[in-house]
Amino acid sequence: MRIKTKLTFGVGSLFLMIVLLVVVSGWYVNQLKRDTNNILVANYNTLQYARNMLLALEEYHVDPAAVHDFKENLEKQKHNVTEIGEVQATDQVERHFYQFVKNKEDVTLLSKIRKDITELMRLNMEAIERKSDIASVTAEKAIAVISITGTMCFLIAFILIVNLPSNIANPIKELTESIKQIADENYKKRIHYEKRNEFGELAKSFNTMAEKLEEYAESKLDKILKGKKRIDTLINKMHDPVIGIDEQKIVLFANEEALKITGLLTDQLIGKQIQDVAVNNDLVRDFIKDLFQDEKQRESTLLKIYANGKESYFEKEIVDINIVPTGESDLQFIGQVIMLRNITQFKEMDFAKTNFIATISHELKTPIASIKMGLQLLENKQIGMLNDDQSNLVKSIGDDTGRLLKITGELLNMTQVESGTIQLNVAPTNVSELVEYAIRATRSMADQKKIELQLQMENNLPDVLADNEKTAWVLTNLLSNAVRYSYENSSILIKVESTEDKVRFAVKDAGQGIEERYMDKIFERYFRIPGTKKEGTGLGLSISKEFIEAQGGAITVQSEYGSGSVFSFTLNRVDRSHSKMA
DSSP states (O other): OOHHHHHHHHHHHHHHHHHHHHHHHHHHHHHHHHHHHHIIIIIHHHHHHHHHHHHHHHHTTTOTHHHHHHHHHHHHHHTTOOSTTHHHHHHHHHHHHHHHHHOTTOHHHHHHHHHHHHHHHHHHHHHHHHHHHHHHHHHHHHHHHHHHHHHHHHHHHHHHHHHHHHHHHHHHHHHHHHHHHHHTTOTTOOOOOOOSSHHHHHHHHHHHHHHHHHHHHHHHHHHHHHHHHHHHHHHHHOSSOEEEEETTOBEEEEOHHHHHHHTOOHHHHTTSBHHHHHHTOHHHHHHTTTTTSOGGGOOOEEEEEEETTEEEEEEEEEEEEEEOOTTOOSOEEEEEEEEEEEOHHHHHHHHHHHHHHHHHHHHHHHHHHHHHHHHHHHHOTTTOOOOHHHHHHHHHHHHHHHHHHHHHHHHHHHHHHHHTOOOOOEEEEOHHHHHHHHHHHHHHHHHHTTOEEEEEEOTTOOOEEEEHHHHHHHHHHHHHHHHHHBOTTOEEEEEEEEOSSEEEEEEEOOBOOOOGGGGGGTTSTTOOOTTOOSOOOSOHHHHHHHHHHHTTOEEEEEEOTTSOEEEEEEEEBOOHHHHHHO
């Protein structure tokens, strides 16, 4: 039987039984009402009239109206005759009463009237008992019929409560469990439900779907395996080490390069907790140093590893793998990939470039110094006088020589920075001497553009921990840039002040300023603001940044386009008490 038919039959039967119960109950209640009305309306009234007549007889000799009351109740009784023999008894009361009215002295008539009224009351009392028995029988029948009907309703409702929910819920539960099995890729799951109803049809459709999914999965399995082997081969053929782990930090795969540089065998790494492997392998320990940090907090790390018979350089990157499962909307973390990019070739090229620049710069300094010495001899008037054209030529050669010497100096400084061989002689340094040196070095350049150099320096400034030569070079470079980019007839402010544990050097120019889009690139190597016509290599600020940071300081820039710029750097101050003790 179909579920819909079962529901219709069960609920319909229950509804019909409830209607039947209501109808039967109403009919029997109506019968009881009719029986009780017969007792109350007919027999009770007769007893009331008889009582009133008896009272009137007792009062006739005292109250003249008593005869009238007797007649009135007698008339009412004549219209309320309902029982067998009641007519004769009423006629007897009427005949004896009128005889008594004519002959009030006859006492025997009073006795007869009382007897007649008593007979009338007896008849109605018997009728009341008989009708009461009938009402009791009716009530018993009503109780029996209503009980039977109610019991049938209860049985039907109980059968529905016991069977109907299980008939509906059990197949749904089985279907739900089967769907979960299918979702877990168990395509061999089937529903064994043989009944011919809606659930039977549903089970048949489900089994058909599961068969098709199983067939599809098996048909695609070969392609999936080939695809996996293709990916495994691709990862193994990569020249960069790659290690993959799942969300539980268990190693899923590692290519040949990763096994080679770690010195591990496949069974020593694959399937193991990577933290456990790192306990006995220093290189793997370096791999997972920032594995547990948030992805945004990680930075690319440069590792120096002995591989391929030489020192090699690898750039480490950890990539989190997140996917959106089918049917869901939130990302789910499923693992990580540790990749090491082999940048040895680029490092070697960088070293070669640095060595080349250092060599060329060093070799150029000697002939440039010779040219400068020759120019000094030519400018010596004791050797001979030069005409105007010759003087201008010598001056032009001197300017070019100065520029070449500055460029070679910057290139040599840059090679120190790139090679990591910055040689610092950090010692307590007098701030005033640094500032005076930088001002002297740029004074002539500023005078040519009629720029005033203004110094604002606190008194009794403490010494700073700095390399005298390199810090003076940085301050001179900032002042030279300020003069170069400031307008003529303007002023440059050099401000030196002390903070809690630092001394701050600031140079404020009167130039055009720097656009906001270039602010984060201003300290990059070889960067020059597009469109600028000023001379330069784009190395000065980059080298300045490296020199200051190597001394434990920091360099910053503040600028508003159209209102000039402020370049400043800080150095650690020397505690006066420590300097005295030293």
